[in-house]
Amino acid sequence: MTDQKVKANAIGLTRSDYRGERSTLCPGCGHNTISAQIMRACFEMNIPPDKIVKFSGIGCSSKSLAYFLKQSFGFNGLHGRMPSLALGAAFADTSMKVIGISGDGDTASIGIGQFIHLVRRNLRMVYIIENNGVYGLTKGQFSATAEKGLELKHQGKNPFVPIDIAKEALVGNASFVARSFAGDPKQLRVLIKAALSHKGTAVLDIISPCVSFNNREDTLHSYQWGRQHEAPLHDISYIPTRKAIILDEFKQGEIKEVTMHDGSVVILKKLDQDYDPTNKLQSLQILEEAEQNNWLVTGLIYVDPDQPSLYDYMDLIEEPLNRLSSERLRPNKDSLDVINDSML
Amino acid sequence: MGIPVSGKNIFPSNIKGLPTWFSIRVSDDGYLARVAHDDIIVQMNPTTFQDDLNYDIPGGVVFYADHINLPIEREDVIVYPMPVKDLIRSAGVPHDLRDYMQNMVYVGIVGQILGIGMEFIKEALLRQFKQKPSVAESNFAIVKLAAEWAKTNLEKIDRYRAEVREPLDEYIMTDGNTAGALGAIYGGFQFCGWYPITPATSLAESLGMFAPKLRKDQKTGKNTFAIVQAEDELASIGMAVGAGWAGIRSMSSTSGPGISLMTEYMSLAYYAEVPLVLWDVQRVGPSTGLPTRTGQCDLNLVYFLGHGDTQQLVIIPSSVNECFEFGWKAFDLAEQFQTPVIVLSDLDLGMNLWMTKRFVYPDLPIDRGKIFWESDLEEHDGEWGRYLDIDGDGIPYRTVMGNKHPDAPYFTRGTGHDEFGKYSEDPEVWMRNMDRIKKKFDTAREKLPKPIYREMEDAKIGLIAMGSTESAVIEAQDRLADMGLLTDFMRVRALPFPKEVKKFIKSHERNYVLELNRDGQLHQIMIIEYCDMTDRLISLSYIDGLPMTADWIIKTVVRKEHVRND
Numbered sequence: 001m002t003d004q005k006v007k008a009n010a011i012g013l014t015r016s017d018y019r020g021e022r023s024t025l026c027p028g029c030g031h032n033t034i035s036a037q038i039m040r041a042c043f044e045m046n047i048p049p050d051k052i053v054k055f056s057g058i059g060c061s062s063k064s065l066a067y068f069l070k071q072s073f074g075f076n077g078l079h080g081r082m083p084s085l086a087l088g089a090a091f092a093d094t095s096m097k098v099i100g101i102s103g104d105g106d107t108a109s110i111g112i113g114q115f116i117h118l119v120r121r122n123l124r125m126v127y128i129i130e131n132n133g134v135y136g137l138t139k140g141q142f143s144a145t146a147e148k149g150l151e152l153k154h155q156g157k158n159p160f161v162p163i164d165i166a167k168e169a170l171v172g173n174a175s176f177v178a179r180s181f182a183g184d185p186k187q188l189r190v191l192i193k194a195a196l197s198h199k200g201t202a203v204l205d206i207i208s209p210c211v212s213f214n215n216r217e218d219t220l221h222s223y224q225w226g227r228q229h230e231a232p233l234h235d236i237s238y239i240p241t242r243k244a245i246i247l248d249e250f251k252q253g254e255i256k257e258v259t260m261h262d263g264s265v266v267i268l269k270k271l272d273q274d275y276d277p278t279n280k281l282q283s284l285q286i287l288e289e290a291e292q293n294n295w296l297v298t299g300l301i302y303v304d305p306d307q308p309s310l311y312d313y314m315d316l317i318e319e320p321l322n323r324l325s326s327e328r329l330r331p332n333k334d335s336l337d338v339i340n341d342s343m344l
Numbered sequence: 345m346g347i348p349v350s351g352k353n354i355f356p357s358n359i360k361g362l363p364t365w366f367s368i369r370v371s372d373d374g375y376l377a378r379v380a381h382d383d384i385i386v387q388m389n390p391t392t393f394q395d396d397l398n399y400d401i402p403g404g405v406v407f408y409a410d411h412i413n414l415p416i417e418r419e420d421v422i423v424y425p426m427p428v429k430d431l432i433r434s435a436g437v438p439h440d441l442r443d444y445m446q447n448m449v450y451v452g453i454v455g456q457i458l459g460i461g462m463e464f465i466k467e468a469l470l471r472q473f474k475q476k477p478s479v480a481e482s483n484f485a486i487v488k489l490a491a492e493w494a495k496t497n498l499e500k501i502d503r504y505r506a507e508v509r510e511p512l513d514e515y516i517m518t519d520g521n522t523a524g525a526l527g528a529i530y531g532g533f534q535f536c537g538w539y540p541i542t543p544a545t546s547l548a549e550s551l552g553m554f555a556p557k558l559r560k561d562q563k564t565g566k567n568t569f570a571i572v573q574a575e576d577e578l579a580s581i582g583m584a585v586g587a588g589w590a591g592i593r594s595m596s597s598t599s600g601p602g603i604s605l606m607t608e609y610m611s612l613a614y615y616a617e618v619p620l621v622l623w624d625v626q627r628v629g630p631s632t633g634l635p636t637r638t639g640q641c642d643l644n645l646v647y648f649l650g651h652g653d654t655q656q657l658v659i660i661p662s663s664v665n666e667c668f669e670f671g672w673k674a675f676d677l678a679e680q681f682q683t684p685v686i687v688l689s690d691l692d693l694g695m696n697l698w699m700t701k702r703f704v705y706p707d708l709p710i711d712r713g714k715i716f717w718e719s720d721l722e723e724h725d726g727e728w729g730r731y732l733d734i735d736g737d738g739i740p741y742r743t744v745m746g747n748k749h750p751d752a753p754y755f756t757r758g759t760g761h762d763e764f765g766k767y768s769e770d771p772e773v774w775m776r777n778m779d780r781i782k783k784k785f786d787t788a789r790e791k792l793p794k795p796i797y798r799e800m801e802d803a804k805i806g807l808i809a810m811g812s813t814e815s816a817v818i819e820a821q822d823r824l825a826d827m828g829l830l831t832d833f834m835r836v837r838a839l840p841f842p843k844e845v846k847k848f849i850k851s852h853e854r855n856y857v858l859e860l861n862r863d864g865q866l867h868q869i870m871i872i873e874y875c876d877m878t879d880r881l882i883s884l885s886y887i888d889g890l891p892m893t894a895d896w897i898i899k900t901v902v903r904k905e906h907v908r909n910d
Contacts, residue, residue, distance in 0.1 A: 050753070053590075053745045066755055066767070073745035075589055075616075075756040077582065078608055084537070084574065084582025085589075091535050091570045092590030093746040114582070117575040317566040320746050321534050322591030324568060326710035329532030329593070331558040333705045339526065339554075340702040343516035 010046040018043045020068040030182030030208030030223075031061055031130045035068040037185050038099065038128075041192040042069065045240065052097045053089065057082040057111060060137055061103030061130035061208075069099075080111025083118035086125055087310070093320035094311055097196055098125035105135050108144035108163045115165075119174035121310045122200035126192070129165050129203070130182075132210035133221035140213035147220045152213065166301055167287050169203040170280065175307035176202035177283070178300050181226045182209060187298060190266075193238040194300065199261035200309045207296060226296055233277070233286065233299035235269035260305050268300060277303050346509025349517070350376040350815070351697040352891065357542070357635045363392045376698060377816035378891040384458075384504060386450050388428070390414060397421075405502045407454055409446070422502045426453050427493070435489055448483050452490025457498060460506045462491065516702050520667040520693035520812075524597075524623060525550035526703065527671015529558050532710050533621075534592035536571045537583030539602060542635050543691035544625035547597040548573075577602035581609040581622070588613070588620035588684075589756060591715065591744030593675045597623035600642045601631070603649065610684055611650035612758045617731070617740070617781070619678035619685075619713065626690040628889050637889030638691035640811055643865040646686045647839050653778060657681060657788055658839040660688045662814040664700035667693065670793070672706050679713035681788045682742060690860075692891040693812040714741040718749045726751035729764040731777060738783030785840060792838035795845060803830040806852030807901075809859065810836045810866055813892040817858060820897035827898075829905065836866065841873060849877050854908075856901055859885045860892050 008014050018039040023032050042052060049071035056062035058079035065074050077085040086100050107115050107129050118127065133146040142150065142158045145165060150158040169177045176198045180188040188206065195202030209215045209223045217224035234256070242265050254270040258278065268277065276282055283302040290297040317324075347370055355364040369376055381401045387393055387408035394414065400406055402420040410425040428449045429442075437445045455465055466484050473480040524547050528536075533555075538548035552571050559568050574580035580596045587594035598606065603624050613620060626642045628634035649656050657677065661670045670687050678685040714735075721728060721743070728751060731740050740763075743752040754765040761777070762768045798818060809817045814835055821833050834848045849855050849870070857867040864883030871878050884900045 050746070050748045055586075066757075070755070071750065071753055073743075073747075073753045073756075075586070076758065077585075078612060078758070081578055081582045081609070084579035085586040087572070088535060088537055088583030088586025088588075088594065089590035089745065091587055092592045092744065096745060113575060114579055117579065121572075314570050315567050316570060317561045317564055317568055321568065321570075322744055322746060324534075326532065326712065328561065328568060329534065329559075330530055330706065330710060335558055336530065336703055336705050340516055343518045344511070 023067040028211040031064045033182040037189040055086040056101040057106035059103040083114040092322040104131040104143040104145040116172040126195040130208040134214035165205045175200040177302040197260035197264040231295040348374040375819040448486035449490040452487040453494040456491040456494035521547040523667035524671045527668040531672030531675040535587035535594045537580040577605035581606035595621040617682040621674040625694040640860040668703045676711040721749040732763040796835045798833040800830045803832045806855035816892040819894035
């Protein structure tokens with residue numbers, strides 16, 4: 001056994017403490033890469049598994065919930081309706097890190113309504129869409145994110161224009177929108193970390209190729225197309241706490257920093273063009289340009305670290321609601337007498 | 345108030361401009377049900393003038409605004425015209441307030457003719473306009489003016505009069521939705537996800553009104569609850585399931601159309617064994633139907649709610665007071681049995697005003713059911729399976745998120761799972777698990793609220809009903825007895841039925857099952873449960889959108905009995 005394997009993180013846990021059940025998804029499925037990066041991000045961020053709770057809807061993506069973090073509570077809910085499930089549960093203990101896994105079938109069709117309402121409420125959670133443009137579990141139908149003109153084996157040609165989930169999120173006033181690619185695990189991991197540090201809903205639209213039904217080299221959601229067309233907006237890094245020395249190292253290139261709600265810093269190093277992810281107009285523009293030019297833009301598309309979250313409107317007690325003793329849940333008898341008297 | 349009274353607002357699905365009726369039942373015998381015909385009618389609306397005249401009993405009274413220039417063809421009623429517009433004008437009421445003040449004219453005139461003391465009317469106005477005493481004063485000025493006018497210009501020739509009595513101490517007056525919300529607050533609700541729908545809306549709104557006053561944490565002054573208005577019922581129930589699963593007392597409220605939308609999550613909650621409380625305040629009909637009218641049309645829907653072998657626990661309050669009681673009890677039941685509990689109310693109960701017994705403070709401590717925290721798991725050395733029946737009652741132990749014990753977390757799924765929550769398609773496992781859930785429901789059967797009886801000596805006929813029709817049944821039962829027809833009344837309060845229901849049916853030659861729906865749904869369920877006693881069960885049901893009357897019960901029961909005797 002090598003040292004690498006048993007190396008523990010700052011809270012004394014090893015990588016295996018973040019594992020899930022063995023994946024039953026197809027070998028090479030993009031979703032497995034995403035699961036692996038979630039595990040690694042949580043390990044590296046030293047988050048205890050009991051402080052994480054996982055939710056999903058229905059589909060291949062949603063099955064993957066079982067394949068990471070088996071020491072965390074999880075709930076595999078209904079098709080397209082994971083946002084409401086997560087929202088209700090989150091109130092039981094607002095200190096939990098909430099991770100939601102969805103797919104393009106789950107989010108962009110039946111779930112589009114709950115998705116938009118989740119981002120508009122800005123519940124603190126990471127919302128990952130494992131986006132492959134196709135229905136896997138029902139064997140290869142078009143999803144709403146499939147590009148116009150896509151040809152699938154039993155379906156023929158897709159006549160409809162796709163839904164762009166990142167764009168929908170932006171228009172829905174999401175406070176954190178990123179896009180990544182399962183073929184770029186390093187960037188993906190950084191984005192997951194940034195998302196876990198966000199105080200509102202962090203939307204991660206991840207192109208995650210389906211090796212069984214939609215991975216032809218000329219199609220938008222394939223590995224090869226992604227590798228050839230990926231256009232990162234920036235070189236992105238994440239540092240858990242602001243440290244001057246580390247920041248200095250980055251200063252060599254042109255960088256932009258975004259300080260997240262928990263004090264961590266996302267560092268965006270300039271690539272081809274200037275890009276400011278705190279500028280919503282620019283974010284919308286880049287997505288529009290990407291669509292017109294067939295670029296797979298990846299990176300942090302938009303972020304507003306300070307947008308109030310749902311909890312900010314609730315004036316909730318800090319202790320977990322699900323640990324409050326019964327005595328603290330029932331008003332006293334005198335208060336009922338007052339109510340009775342007021343209804344005479 | 346010295347006499348039991350109920351008030352019903354009968355209104356169309358509309359904001360303003362269409363006719364509405366407010367009917368008040370006052371009865372020395374304490375009956376609160378709607379009556380089909382009225383003693384005293386106050387007519388302010390020309391649109392319904394002629395129709396409404398027909399609802400007055402012979403010898404009854406009609407007060408009407410005299411600008412309604414229509415013929416009165418009945419000679420068997422006593423008629424008092426009211427110069428509403430003239431009095432308002434002479435009082436110098438500004439134009440923009442005239443419509444609002446018109447009501448005060450009839451209050452003054454009716455008060456004068458019936459002999460209701462002006463001091464009581466003033467007190468009522470001051471209560472109504474608690475925040476604005478000046479508004480109460482200006483309204484009262486019109487009342488006084490109108491009363492003076494009546495004193496000078498009208499001769500009392502009817503037989504009705506008001507008299508002062510000692511107030512009924514043990515009674516309050518409110519509606520079932522307010523009561524249900526208060527019940528939930530005293531039951532320790534912590535989360536409500538809801539979506540507006542008549543006639544359930546005021547339940548969640550009452551939560552929002554009372555909870556911030558009653559449920560602030562004593563130490564920190566912060567809320568111990570959260571209420572979220574969802575984007576639709578698909579989401580409101582999703583939120584409620586999430587919250588219930590995560591270990592907080594969770595609820596939602598809706599009406600029939602909303603229940604339809606909630607069906608899939610309710611199936612998941614049944615199978616994943618998630619506690620939550622769901623109020624169905626029933627309205628009428630499929631689709632939009634009659635959204636502002638009352639009925640009992642959702643019984644089959646809620647009892648069998650879900651796909652693939654489901655059944656739900658349903659409790660059915662019949663009074664405002666019981667809405668409060670079931671409001672808190674529902675949470676204990678949901679958590680004891682780790683399953684949704686549906687509280688089946690209706691518009692008549694939920695939105696109308698009723699005299700009811702004072703709310704009684706919960707006589708049982710909050711029961712969180714079988715829940716394992718860290719120390720419990722330590723005691724059991726981690727020997728635990730989420731769906732493992734240790735006690736033989738079909739009810740497993742659950743853990744909830746945040747529990748730090750390494751054996752606590754499990755993966756909740758709607759897919760086939762074994763005793764430990766692991767995915768399984770094994771036929772044996774599936775059957776075992778579903779049979780255990782059935783066992784859990786059989787345990788619940790005897791723990792839900794038992795029937796309430798109103799019996800008469802030597803009665804051979806049973807009357808069976810549920811919910812808000814109770815008041816009509818009680819009245820009918822007394823009047824039938826006066827006619828020589830003795831009955832025993834059993835009010836069913838929960839489904840699945842406990843064994844007492846069978847005993848009651850068996851001990852009566854004939855049982856009339858009375859309900860406000862077209863097909864006799866309670867009767868249908870009884871036929872399924874007691875197929876060996878179908879000859880003892882007779883369905884009497886109808887639905888027209890209005891609360892049941894004693895007249896209807898008497899008429900239909902007597903007809904059935906006569907047919908038998910002929």
